[in-house]
Amino acid sequence: MRWSERQRAMLREMGIPPFWPVEAEPVEVPQAAAPSSMSPAADVGAGQPVAAPLAASTVSDPVSHRTPPTRSMPVAAQPVAVAELLDAAPRPARPSGIESMDWPALRAAVAGCQACGLCESRTQTVFGVGHIEAEWMIVGEAPGEEEDRQGSPFVGRAGQLLDRMLAAIDLTRSEDSATRQVFIANVLKCRPPANRNPLPQEVAQCEPYLLRQMALVRPKVILAMGRFAVQSLLKTSDAIGRLRGRVHEVQGIPVVVTYHPAYLLRNPADKALVWEDLCLAREVWREAKAGSAS
Ligand code: URA
Numbered sequence: 347m348r349w350s351e352r353q354r355a356m357l358r359e360m361g362i363p364p365f366w367p368v369e370a371e372p373v374e375v376p377q378a379a380a381p382s383s384m385s386p387a388a389d390v391g392a393g394q395p396v397a398a399p400l401a402a403s404t405v406s407d408p409v410s411h412r413t414p415p416t417r418s419m420p421v422a423a424q425p426v427a428v429a430e431l432l433d434a435a436p437r438p439a440r441p442s443g444i445e446s447m448d449w450p451a452l453r454a455a456v457a458g459c460q461a462c463g464l465c466e467s468r469t470q471t472v473f474g475v476g477h478i479e480a481e482w483m484i485v486g487e488a489p490g491e492e493e494d495r496q497g498s499p500f501v502g503r504a505g506q507l508l509d510r511m512l513a514a515i516d517l518t519r520s521e522d523s524a525t526r527q528v529f530i531a532n533v534l535k536c537r538p539p540a541n542r543n544p545l546p547q548e549v550a551q552c553e554p555y556l557l558r559q560m561a562l563v564r565p566k567v568i569l570a571m572g573r574f575a576v577q578s579l580l581k582t583s584d585a586i587g588r589l590r591g592r593v594h595e596v597q598g599i600p601v602v603v604t605y606h607p608a609y610l611l612r613n614p615a616d617k618a619l620v621w622e623d624l625c626l627a628r629e630v631w632r633e634a635k636a637g638s639a640s
Contacts, residue, residue: 572606
């Protein structure tokens with residue numbers, strides 16, 4: 347799709363900063379080679395809860411960027427229901443006492459975690475990066491192929507867009523002050539094979555690590571990106587469209603929700619909505635900063 351002059355003018359009026367490309371970007375190819383027979387996502391799954399029952403969790407979501415399952419996919423990329431059965435084997439328990447761990451203990455616990463089947467397919471865990479006292483925390487969904495290879499969150503094309511979004515509000519993932527350098531983490535610390543949807547039990551096993559990261563960082567605002575991050579953090583089945591535009595709270599920390607950068611790569615017109623969400627988060631951060639200074 348090419349943008350008309352009128353559409354460009356509308357985007358400019360809506361305050362989309364110039365460093366966000368306004369051209370439609372090529373559709374992101376699923377990270378594991380998907381068979382050419384792959385069908386497009388059916389328009390039926392928006393707002394499915396993260397902890398949805400088995401059958402519902404195999405339904406694809408037009409607002410999700412994740413890979414819809416197909417019958418001819420390799421076992422590791424099979425529909426969620428099959429992956430769920432394969433993961434039924436007993437596993438070593440997750441380490442106890444996560445809620446009181448310090449950074450080194452938490453990092454070690456994540457690195458050695460075998461509490462769900464993703465430990466078998468991962469190259470490495472993706473703990474998170476950034477300032478440990480950051481005023482902003484970005485919460486994504488799960489590592490993809492590139493993140494699994496590099497051990498760092500948001501390093502693929504979606505991550506590059508995230509960096510531009512952060513720069514638009516004067517934030518960075520590079521080394522800087524706690525005011526400008528964010529902390530970035532995912533709900534899942536291991537890559538779901540073939541970019542499939544996270545399973546409810548994977549989210550349940552991994553979530554305490556994220557909650558401890560949030561408690562240790564104590565950011566002034568959290569930006570939750572993408573359906574799985576948003577729904578698992580807020581414990582809701584509501585779609586992002588219903589949740590954005592207001593301030594939520596988790597562990598006493600304000601949470602602003604928005605669409606995932608990978609979704610934006612496919613739907614660049616919605617950058618206008620995400621820009622609104624970033625501005626809301628910046629307002630919340632400014633208010634929290636003013637409150638802590640007085
Ligand atoms: N998408 C996410 O949600 N997190 C990553 O780290 C990469 C892609």
